[in-house]
Amino acid sequence: MTSLFRAAPSYRSRFGVAVLLVAVADFLFYGQPAGITVPLFAILIAAAMVAVHPAAFNDGKVWLKSATLLVALLPLAETVSPLSVSVALGALVAFALSLRGRPWHGMARIAGQIVLFGLAAPVRFLGDFLQWRRAARRFGGHRIRLAAIAVWVMPLTLGAVFVALFGTANPVIEYWLSLIDVFKLLDLIQLTRIAFWLFVLAGVWAFLRPRLPRFQRRIARPNHHPADAQPAADRHAVEDIVFGKAAILRALIVFNILFALQSGLDATYLWGGVALPDGLSYAAYAHRGAYLLIATALLAAGFVLAALRPGSETSADPLIRRLVYAWVAQNIMLVVSSILRLDLYVGIYALTYWRVATFVWMGLVAAGLALIIARIALGKSSEWLLSANLLTLSLTLYVCCFINFAAMIATYNVDHSLEMSGQGIPLDAWYLRSLGPDAFPALDRFFDRQRGTANAGAVAELARLRGVDEGWYRGLQENWRSWSFRDWRLLRYLDNRRPIVPSVAEPVPDR
Incomplete structure (x- = not known):
């Protein structure tokens, strides 16, 4: 709290920069179409962030970070869309946090910080303002009081009366006053415009003072009693039987057989061109399985991650690892089959945005399955797998920004x-x-x-x-x-x- 009060001059300078950015946003966006102004405003926000963090120039990587941000803003110059705006916002958040000394390693950690930043951003300005007010009240600093406002009521009121009298008595002042269109000025004060100003102010303030919310986690440690030892031991014994090495081995054998049967049917009807049963068209066959098979692949991926946890007994068994490789490979073939099914359906019923998105989603699922194999083969952690999937997703979305769907x-x-x-x-x-x-x-x-x-x-x-x-x-x-x-x-x-x-x-x- 003390440091916050001592930083009041910095707060005032940042507030001034935020107000300036709000004025620029009003000129660029309010009642105007969105286009090249969006990347220009994003660059202005980035420049303002660097300006209010002068220590950032001491970082040798600040130019690399700035170049990375500019690359992330390129989709906005191509076209302004929800996807390109999302990519730009994510890059701006990462850039803002990096100026605060947040490390740029681990996609999972960066993604988590971006999500936390987004959750805290809408109320950041209000929280900082209330915190500053409490600090000022506690340490006797300058604060806005009702009396400080009331003392201006009489001077301003009498001043307005004097101006009106002078305008009646002096033709020159009357002419000057006639040039002021009061109703035109009142038209500028619109609720929607004020709401726009507040929205922009809250947004830019979160970037000018990037902070992550602090969550206090209180983990109650359970009391261990000797009487609880026997139920815990029984529970572990049941888990070892139901989800142990023997159960997983048998499950993988059964799953490989079932998936081989499904792949064989697809190879027969979709790739082999064998006639379907009476009353079943290729479009119906393709549509019924295109989405359900993706859900099956995702369920299989979850089973693999749970069964072969790093350091577990099952992950060290060579036979189980080979069965997992075979099963994940069959899941990849299942995704390829789903893509072929959807392609057949699109060939008959045309293309839509949702079907394009489904193609992209299926490709991401296939990539995720391949990364699961890589994690098992290389002995990587679950955090590595999550980071690799997030990196794949980020690159895919970035490339999609340049595709005119x-x-x-x-x-x-x-x-x-x-x-x-x-x-x-x-x-x-x-x-x-x-x-x-x-x-x-x-x-x-x-x-x-x-x-x-x-x-x-x-x-x-x-x-x-x-x-x-x-x-x-x-x-x-x-x-x-x-x-x-x-x-x-x-x-x-x-x-x-x-x-x-x-x-x-x-x-x-x-x-």
């Missing part, structure tokens, strides 16, 4: 639609329109193919709406705040393409 979905659905390929299902053009401007190139190719066909009349209204959407999009891009590399590339396409307007096919005259 909307354009990819639109392109796939157009190329594999019934109108374009002669197979599959008709194109759901309204869903493509819901994907936003990134679907424009794919829709244009679809409209171009429909010119002069009997289906041109049906898509004419959609083509008209496509033009309306482009006009709205171009108007939005006139604001420099909404600029991004992805939008810049799309605008170049729109400026260089030729207008595509499907024409209704003329009816063939009767002969």
